[in-house]
Amino acid sequence: xxxxxxxxxxxxxxxxxxxxxxxxxxxxxxxxxxxxxxxxxxxxxxxxxxxxxxxxxxxxxxxxxxxxxxxxxxxxxxxxxxxxxxxxxxxxxxxxxxxxxxxxxxxxxxxxxxxxxxxxxxxxxxxxxxxxxxxxxxxxxxxxxxxxxxxxxxxxxxxxxxxxxxxxxxxxxxxxxxxxxxxxxxxxxxxxxxxxxxxxxxxxxxxxxxxxxxxxxxxxxxxxxxxxxxxxxxxxxxxxxxxxxxxxxxxxxxxxxxxxxxxxxxxxxxxxxxxxxxxxxxxxxxxxxxxxxxxxxxxxxxxxxxxxxxxxxxxxxxxxxxxxxxxxxxxxxxxxxxxxxxxxxxxxxxxxxxxxxxxxxxxxxxxxxxxxxxxxxxxxxxxxxxxxxxxxxxxxxxxxxxxxxxxxx
Amino acid sequence: xxxxxxxxxxxxxxxxxxxxxxxxxxxxxxxxxxxxxxxxxxxxxxxxxxxxxxxxxxxxxxxxxxxxxxxxxxxxxxxxxxxxxxxxxxxxxxxxxxxxxxxxxxxxxxxxxxxxxxxxxxxxxxxxxxxxxxxxxxxxxxxxxxxxxxxxxxxxxxxxxxxxxxxxxxxxxxxxxxxxxxxxxxxxxxxxxxxxxxxxxxxxxxxxxxxxxxxxxxxxxxxxxxxxxxxxxxxxxxxxxxxxxxxxxxxxxxxxxxxxxxxxxx
Numbered sequence: 001x002x003x004x005x006x007x008x009x010x011x012x013x014x015x016x017x018x019x020x021x022x023x024x025x026x027x028x029x030x031x032x033x034x035x036x037x038x039x040x041x042x043x044x045x046x047x048x049x050x051x052x053x054x055x056x057x058x059x060x061x062x063x064x065x066x067x068x069x070x071x072x073x074x075x076x077x078x079x080x081x082x083x084x085x086x087x088x089x090x091x092x093x094x095x096x097x098x099x100x101x102x103x104x105x106x107x108x109x110x111x112x113x114x115x116x117x118x119x120x121x122x123x124x125x126x127x128x129x130x131x132x133x134x135x136x137x138x139x140x141x142x143x144x145x146x147x148x149x150x151x152x153x154x155x156x157x158x159x160x161x162x163x164x165x166x167x168x169x170x171x172x173x174x175x176x177x178x179x180x181x182x183x184x185x186x187x188x189x190x191x192x193x194x195x196x197x198x199x200x201x202x203x204x205x206x207x208x209x210x211x212x213x214x215x216x217x218x219x220x221x222x223x224x225x226x227x228x229x230x231x232x233x234x235x236x237x238x239x240x241x242x243x244x245x246x247x248x249x250x251x252x253x254x255x256x257x258x259x260x261x262x263x264x265x266x267x268x269x270x271x272x273x274x275x276x277x278x279x280x281x282x283x284x285x286x287x288x289x290x291x292x293x294x295x296x297x298x299x300x301x302x303x304x305x306x307x308x309x310x311x312x313x314x315x316x317x318x319x320x321x322x323x324x325x326x327x328x329x330x331x332x333x334x335x336x337x338x339x340x341x342x343x344x345x346x347x348x349x350x351x352x353x354x355x356x357x358x359x360x361x362x363x364x365x366x367x368x369x370x371x372x373x374x375x376x377x378x379x380x381x382x383x384x385x386x387x388x389x390x391x392x393x394x395x396x397x398x399x400x401x402x403x404x405x406x407x408x409x
Numbered sequence: 410x411x412x413x414x415x416x417x418x419x420x421x422x423x424x425x426x427x428x429x430x431x432x433x434x435x436x437x438x439x440x441x442x443x444x445x446x447x448x449x450x451x452x453x454x455x456x457x458x459x460x461x462x463x464x465x466x467x468x469x470x471x472x473x474x475x476x477x478x479x480x481x482x483x484x485x486x487x488x489x490x491x492x493x494x495x496x497x498x499x500x501x502x503x504x505x506x507x508x509x510x511x512x513x514x515x516x517x518x519x520x521x522x523x524x525x526x527x528x529x530x531x532x533x534x535x536x537x538x539x540x541x542x543x544x545x546x547x548x549x550x551x552x553x554x555x556x557x558x559x560x561x562x563x564x565x566x567x568x569x570x571x572x573x574x575x576x577x578x579x580x581x582x583x584x585x586x587x588x589x590x591x592x593x594x595x596x597x598x599x600x601x602x603x604x605x606x607x608x609x610x611x612x613x614x615x616x617x618x619x620x621x622x623x624x625x626x627x628x629x630x631x632x633x634x635x636x637x638x639x640x641x642x643x644x645x646x647x648x649x650x651x652x653x654x655x656x657x658x659x660x661x662x663x664x665x666x667x668x669x670x671x672x673x674x675x
Contacts, residue, residue: 022548024544025567025569026546026566026580027567027571029571030571030573031571169480182473183473183476186474186594186595186596189594286517286521286544288471296518299493299522300469300518300519300521301487302518
């Protein structure tokens with residue numbers, strides 16, 4: 001590890017080491033500057049923090065609880081496994097934390113329309129929810145492929161009053177939904193806030209989103225100390241763009257005894273062409289407004305990613321993760337579709353908790369890590385979302401449902 | 410800066426067009442659409458029919474500033490096997506046939522991956538005039554500023570209606586060739602009415618000292634070009650030309666270029 005004499009938690013962008021920055025059309029620079037300024041002012045305003053905390057308590061359900069899962073832990077080398085239950089948040093995932101923060105900022109700068117990209121639909125649902133709560137217009141861009149595999153979340157967004165636009169350009173998945181959201185923003189920046197859903201994109205998004213989700217780790221660190229009397233040996237999370245992972249990692253960055261493990265979607269295998277293991281297999285480049293690590297060919301064209309989990313199906317990753325990987329503070333490892341699905345089923349059957357397939361990647365990583373670290377280890381897992389939206393995918397995967405989605409007899 | 414601007418082949422072509430006629434016509438087409446050969450022929454046809462400066466688009470997987478027409482064309486080029494070095498080949502072949510200066514319009518990651526200095530050297534060797542960088546602003550472009558100064562390539566930065574005066578000055582002081590004046594808030598694609606914002610932005614850029622600027626985004630008719638050249642030095646047409654090429658091939662894009670060129674007083 002490099003010099004950690006200063007706090008790793010103090011990094012505030014625009015750059016994290018060589019990663020981050022702002023690579024965007026000039027048309028959007030004024031909006032990014034306005035956002036940055038509004039965010040810096042809000043950060044210094046006690047009333048803003050009080051309002052956000054109150055929403056957390058009375059709307060999201062913060063603090064989220066810890067659940068210890070010994071029957072699951074037996075399969076993880078007997079390690080003590082503790083889940084941080086972001087799946088129990090209102091709207092079903094950690095995404096609501098960032099969304100409420102940004103919606104408050106948007107309101108402060110007088111924007112009346114929220115737009116968002118979404119993969120699995122969790123961020124889109126959270127944004128549609130905030131728009132309903134604050135009386136704002138909402139448009140969600142979702143890759144056409146994802147609208148098919150996450151039809152339930154499309155229905156939820158529409159019920160919440162949002163317009164869902166299936167994106168038919170490019171690979172028709174999450175990265176193209178971001179492109180389309182940026183195009184909308186360029187044309188409508190006067191009244192519109194782009195509520196970006198992860199710790200990627202141009203400055204100030206990576207640092208602002210991080211600040212809105214770091215409550216996950218701040219709560220969990222205190223809760224684990226109260227529960228066990230010590231810090232955990234390791235913290236695990238799935239990584240797509242990386243918001244839930246940075247959310248739970250951030251409070252532990254300066255705790256050098258705590259290992260940080262991010263699990264990327266390896267799809268059919270990190271050595272195949274069908275994966276989304278960005279840090280494992282990618283190299284530095286610029287995508288969606290910041291310099292980070294990405295999956296790309298020799299010419300710098302973005303490669304198609306693949307994952308059974310729509311929320312991890314992204315060929316980039318947030319710049320702070322690229323930096324944490326580059327200085328060796330966090331480890332990033334690949335988890336295949338199948339390993340994630342087996343962990344999904346294991347948590348269902350051993351603990352009565354149906355996780356999101358995204359979060360199941362962290363669970364599968366925890367099973368491996370527990371076997372490495374042994375029965376004396378304590379592992380804190382970010383259970384970033386619940387799996388209601390994934391029941392059809394899982395039902396087909398495990399042959400519980402037929403191709404039409406009907407129960408098998 | 411004016412000293413350097415007059416050394417730019419793009420700036421001097423635009424200045425000459427303004428001396429002879431109402432102003433310059435800048436025409437955009439993507440490399441490799443519908444094929445590498447046809448894209449070279451189409452670019453040559455633009456020049457033969459009155460386009461003063463060529464803007465060749467380098468196809469990219471994630472073109473956030475482009476509307477559906479250009480997205481479809483660049484995607485088709487990529488699917489047909491476009492490789493980055495094809496851009497240099499195209500520039501070289503076009504320059505062998507016509508005298509107009511050729512700028513490449515490229516998103517930043519392909520340049521970064523090829524190597525900024527290597528890209529500049531190979532573009533200059535192919536006879537290219539410089540780069541238009543839609544997702545690289547002056548304040549993020551230190552390595553490109555250095556490489557373009559070393560090689561003498563033009564660098565065209567964008568100016569938007571939302572840019573502050575300080576940012577307009579940054580674009581004016583650091584652009585060489587012309588300042589790309591974004592006519593309206595939005596992505597590429599034909600529009601019936603050009604925003605009055607273009608006229609205002611041109612006036613603001615003049616106040617910051619711009620002596621070579623071209624207006625683009627949404628421009629598709631000879632009437633619009635004539636109107637723009639009433640207050641700007643050049644007009645940029647993209648999607649309309651790409652659509653003509655897609656629908657009617659090289660002959661059709663040549664005919665449209667000739668028609669558009671009437672807007673420059675040719």
